[in-house]
Amino acid sequence: MALTNIEKEYEDFVKKNSWLLIYYKICREGQPQHLTTIEAKKPHNKHLNRYRDVSPYDHTRVKLNRIERDYINANYVNIPRANRKYILTQGPLAATMGHFWLMVWEQCCTGIIMLNRLIENKETKCHQYWPGEVGSESIYEDVQLAVTLISEQNKNYYILRKFKLQDLESMNTREILQFHYITWPDFKVPKSPTQFLEFLSDVRSSGILDSSGPPIVHCSAGIGRSGTFCLVDSTLFSMESEGVNNVDPKEILKNMRTQRMGLIQNTDQFRFSYLAIIEGVKRFDPNYKEAPIEDIYSEVDVSSTETLNIDPSCAPPLPPRGASLETRPCFGPLPPVPVDSTQDDLCSSSDSSECNSPPQSPSRFGHLKDEKEETEALFTKTSQEGPTLRVKAGTPNLRRPLQRLPTPEPEKKPKKPKWLPISIIMALGIFAIGYLYVYY
Structure with a gap:
């Protein structure tokens, strides 16, 4: 069977080891300088952003109508050739849960696609914005909405929840589905495209991608995993409509990045998108036999055979910070490396036991009442156990555990003999006595 264009392109990228070059080129061309984020930078909106360096573009941002201030960190991402329109947003903060549900109501959304856990690598990535138990209700008085959890089904690698969203002003209700993918590590990719494609198939079958209201897609920052899913x-x-060889994923990604900044954060996610697309096309071919697929966790060698002429000003946005704006940054010396630290402790591995453990109900996290309280509790526990070194997800792989280098001692200057000044004084005294004796 002849290779498709995307398969040939994938093999060419692998052969030339040019993933990084292509990725940076897309980032440069898909990030026009004229795009602004003025609204996100206003003082009264800064605390509504989970990360300082992930802001919605002004020309595609979602605007809220019911409340006085219309700001929410969310963008429309429209792909006309695919007849797809998404809303990509950050994981809600404690202060923005009501805003999130108001966006769901006003945009007539029928589905939410959540691609992260609430807590990852001991950091809060998203506040639990739904009731913790089936039958319970949460009321958001600031937006006059009530959310009731109707059902919750564990599907092994994702959780399907059904909510009743009620407008307390009109008393109208809607049914909202949430597909919560729980095995996708932050800054990384699923171990295999197969499971992800099964998840995508279930999402499509529900009809939430084809409804009149755009589906809401979010992870923690709403750019990495969310961008990969949409691509x-x-x-x-x-x-499916234009033919396999008539669609270029790179052009679609460039278009997406002009609507929300930083979509797809690294080469691993970019390469996984290609693998998932190739696998997705073949799943519809009855003659296709599954073949071994290259390990997507193998490193992308930055020393390509091609010269990388990359302008630093055009580089993609840095990975979002690990702490929310609600947490005051700590300015102090780095904590010492624990004596019993291992490489697994120091390397931020996405293949953690948390990511690979059998999925459990989110109720094990409890119904989080306040994100700030949870953060303070985490730091309190850390201070009691002693300082530890934390490496954020997305940090390049460390070949060896970090070591504290010995501080070089300052160069010692040779000491002058203590007797030298005394000798000089004595010589001057003898000279003076001799002078007086001769002339007087």
């Missing part, structure tokens, strides 16, 4: 879905959908 794979929209590319596969375009290929």
Whole structure:
């Protein structure tokens, strides 16, 4: 069977080891200088952003109508050729849960696609914005909405929840589905495209991607995992109508990045998108036999055979910070490396036991009442156990555990003999006595 264009392109990227070059080129061309984020930088909106360096573009941002201030960290991402329109947003903060549900109501959304856990690598990535138990209700008085958890089904690698969203002003209700993917590590990719494509198939079958209201897609920052999901879905959908060889994922990604900044954060996510698209196309071919797929966790060698002429000013946005704006930054010396630290402790591995453990109900996290309280509790526990070194997800792989280098001692200057000044004084005294004796 002849290779498709995307398969040939994938093999060419692997052969030339040019993933980084292509990724930076997309980042440069998909980030026009004229795009602004003025609204996100206003003082009264800064605390509504989970990360300082992830802001919605002004020309595509979602605006709230019911409340006085219309700001929420969310963007429309429209892909006309795929007949797809998404809303990509950050994981809600404690102060923005009501705003999140108001956006769901006003945009007539019927589905939410959540691609992260509430807590990852001991950091809060998203506040629990839904009731913790089936039958319980949460009321958001600031937006006059009530949310009731109707059902919750554990699907092994994702959780399907059904909510009743009620407008307390009109008393109208809507049913909202939430697909919560719980095995996708932060800054990384799923171990295999197969499981992800099964998840995508279930999401499509529910109809939330085809409804009149755009689905809401979010992870923690709403750019990495969310961007990967939208790129794979929209590319596969375009290929179904236009043909496999008539769609270029790179062009779709460039278009997406002009609507929300930083979509797809690294080369691993970019390469996984290609693998998932290739696998997704073949799943519809009855003659296809599954073949071994390259390990997506193998490193991307930055020393390509091609010269990387990359302008630092055009580089993609840095990975979002690990702490929310609600947490005051700590300015102090780095804590010492624990004596019993291992490489696994120091390397931020996405293959943690948390990511690979059997999925459990989110109720094990408890119904989080306040994100700030949870953060303070985490730091309190840390201070009691002693200082530890934390490496954020997305940090490049460390070959060896970090070591504290010995501080070089300052160079010692040779000491002058203590007797030298005394000798000089004595010589001057003898000279003076001799002078007086001769002339007087």
